[in-house]
Amino acid sequence: MLSFGLILITSLFFTGIIGRTKSLMAGRKGPDVFQPIKNVLLLLRKGSVFSSTSGLITQLAPTISLATVLTAALLVPFNGQQAVISFSYDFVLFAYLLALGRFFMIIAALDAGSSFQGMGAARESLYSMLLEPAFFMILASFCLITHNSSFAGIFSSLGQMNTEFLLAAVLAIFVFVNIALVENSRLPVDDPKTHLELTMIHEVMVLDLCGFDLGLVQITSFLKFAIFGTLIANCVMPGFIPVIAQIAIYFAIQMLFAIVIGSVESFRARNRLNRNAQYILAVVAISLIAFVLTLFL
Amino acid sequence: MRFLFYKIMELLLPGAALLTFLLFAVPARFKNLTSTILILLNAALSSGIAIQVLSNGQTFSYALPAVGVLRPTLVIDSLSALFILVLNVTVITGILYSRGYLQPYLEHKGRMTMAIHHFSFVWLQISMSLVCMFRDGFSFLLAWELMSISSFMLVMFDAEDRHILRTAINYLIQMHIGMILILAGFLVLDSTTGNMSFDALSGYFANHPNMPVFVLFFIGFAIKAGFIPFHTWLPEAHPAAPSHVSGVMSGVMIKMGIYGILRVTFNLQNQLLEIGCFVLVLSVISGLYGVMLAILQRDLKKMLAYSSIENIGIIGIGIGVGILGMHDHNQSLILLGFSGALLHLLNHSLFKSLLFYSAGSVYKATHTRNMEQLGGLMKNMPKTALLFLLGTLAICGLPPFNGFISEFLVYNGLFSGLQGQSPYLTALFIGGIVGLALIGGLAVFCFTRAFGITFLGTGRSEHATHAKEISVSMLFPKILAGIGIICIGLVPAVFVKPVSGVVSTSLKLPSIATLVPALFDNLWTISLVAGILVLLAVGILLIRYRLLAKRSVTSGPTWCCGYTAIKPSLQYTSTSFTGDFTKLIHPLVHESKQIIPIQEDDIFPETRTFSTHTSDNIKNHLTDLPSDFSVAMLRRVAVFQTGKIQHYVLYSLMFMLLIFILSFFNIL
Structure with missing residues (x-):
């Protein structure tokens, strides 16, 4: 239950910190850390304009997407503490729940009947498909070195902080960070601030959503960041210190994660779109290296 | 009680088989109804036994009267029972669906075509159930053959289309290649254990290396199941068949290949x-x-x-x-x-x-x-x-x-x-x-x-x-x-x-x-x-519903960068959706493009067309290449086929002469 609460709290400020970092790096003061969540609250209070082409799927998709991410959040543990729901190989369900949400967002994009949305949908489904094996390989290597089969078991073993665990955890963190970037359409795969529809991925998919539904999409994205942030924190969280200290470390890691994303976005240009596939395959290759490494540990 | 049951079965089974011929007699409007009833009867009988087998775990067996070398025995163990249940469900939904689907065909298809179609559909169900029940090689292969032929007849439904006819014949040939491999597997069993049946497998596998015979059976069954690279009939035959047939073929018929593989696999012992x-x-x-x-x-x-x-x-x-x-x-x-x-x-x-x-x-x-x-x-x-x-x-x-x-x-x-x-x-x-x-x-x-x-x-x-x-x-x-x-x-x-x-x-x-x-x-x-x-x-x-009910919800055109004359052709197409993916996997599949390039002297280019076509590399090389080669070879032989009766008489004369010369020099 603790992890679910922490995920909710993190999701409130996470994107704000990214934005703040970017503006500080650019020499501006920048908006409040809670500005994104205020924007969402504003969106939630608005009415809606739907495309006359779209139908039932557009109405359903943002809701289902949010529901899947909330359900997936229930499966994420906090260090050794059990998640709300935990069973062996729960991470398979976790991955497929996220895929269900993605499925609905992709078909909602096609529902608008425009070439822009279709473009975004095609890209999103291609990249997420390529990334799928990375998550499973990292979890397979965790299963192998910790001899556990569930999120909770794996992370409580990792909490013992053996050197060999740490080595695998470092590679795992790299992969998780990249999965989070692709899932949330961030640099270097996608630029959320771009103004040209032709080069967008995620933004162009939700081009025809507004008001309440757009708010839901934003919340979903905040939650996804917080979920992956929690997974990352779990990889390096020492299990032998008191819970209060763990929570402090947790928030420090979340802040660091957000600042890293902000700095990357400040200094890096985006990949050329046709290079994205290679970039993602490189991430998959690193997860394979992590797996091979665990065989020798 | 059990004796009575067997007596009923003995009367019922040949009766049921004869009953299917009724489909040729009833008027076209009632053919679908008749086949639905026949399928439901058959399903009720076989599913009843299957459920019984699954619930008490005992194998049901019943010896049919022997015909010549055939000594067929119906054996339903739990594996067969599961497959029988699965196939009955899909065949029933298939026949129910076909009622509406075949409606428009009633007008322009002949009575005989419809009769053959329904007859084949009923026999597809019967043969698939029999495939799951027979253990000895001959009866099994007979049922297997029956299944291939009835599905072949079903694929051929629209045979006025030459392409469909070609596909159906391709299907039939590939099924027989598979059958030959399965037969070869059974013959190996027969020659070593003297028993040509699935029951002999465990005895054989205990004393011999498993890999060769397994691979023989596996490939034979894999052609039916559609494993790569034995799949080439599948993507052609499924679209060619009417949809209820494709549903049944893809839903359960190819699973008979899996049934065969599992039957063999459950007896493996080494390697x-x-x-x-x-x-x-x-x-x-x-x-x-x-x-x-x-x-x-x-x-x-x-x-x-x-x-x-x-x-x-x-x-x-x-x-x-x-x-x-x-x-x-x-x-x-x-x-x-x-x-x-x-x-x-x-x-x-x-x-x-x-x-x-x-x-x-x-x-x-x-x-x-x-x-x-x-x-x-x-x-x-x-x-x-x-x-x-x-x-x-x-x-x-x-x-x-x-x-x-x-x-x-x-x-x-x-x-x-x-x-x-x-x-x-x-x-x-x-x-x-x-x-x-x-x-x-x-x-x-x-x-x-x-x-x-x-x-x-x-x-x-x-x-x-x-x-x-x-x-x-x-x-x-x-x-x-x-x-x-x-x-x-x-x-x-x-x-x-x-x-x-x-x-x-x-x-x-x-x-x-x-x-x-x-x-x-x-x-x-x-x-x-x-x-x-x-x-x-x-x-x-x-x-969401309650909140939006109170607010203004309107609709407008899809955002298209301010461009408002949106046409359906501006939408993303299925080919453009897969564009990036096709580039990514291009070594694996063959994509041909037809485009007429704009020449230098084309000052006012006219309307042009562009088309792409992707094809299955395995199909191109594994089945199309050898069949094209053999067709080309046969065409060369065809010079002898002149169509003139004089030539044919000459051929037989030359043949007799050849025989005479050979026997004269005592070579023959």
């Missing part, structure tokens, strides 16, 4: 690592290649046909895990692998038949299967669209639907096998995990495109914009399949229990509840998560 490795690698390749090719198809039914290959791959991964478990003497692995395979087989029969029936409805309403001509059907055909969506969600293995449960079982096996001692197994299992994850991702890519392009956006042709929802009689069988999909997805534990029971009785293992004690708790937890998901979605939807 298990090699065999398991062979099956697992081939299955991962089948899954990946199948779904990749599915993504490239523009024909809705051809796409579904390739996706059947993908699902056969997933079933094969389960079987591979089971065999490797047998190698490792890891009983929980055996049970997880084989149960996952069997459950996926049941699941696939449900969602694939649903998808084929829906594709048939789309074809019926729009007269095209080309996705580039479709679009926006969700507005005109909302019920078909929702059922198709249900099928796509299930086939992508997404929770809370049935596809997820079987893939979860296979994942369970793969992950638990990972922690074994042998490094070979670890390497194989991680390959399986990566393969299955990638297949899942590719399936999402494939089916979001199929659903989105076909049913969403606006219609790309006249036919698509004026499509009308199909009749209730065609919706009903799809709803039946849909209920099955949802039930297995929401309460998986209820269904996993009997399916895993089949594996434990067949291999004489303890039940899955004792070997993997946490499994049923996990499955109930998955039900709980599914419940939470549904509740959350419904809850948020209700809040």
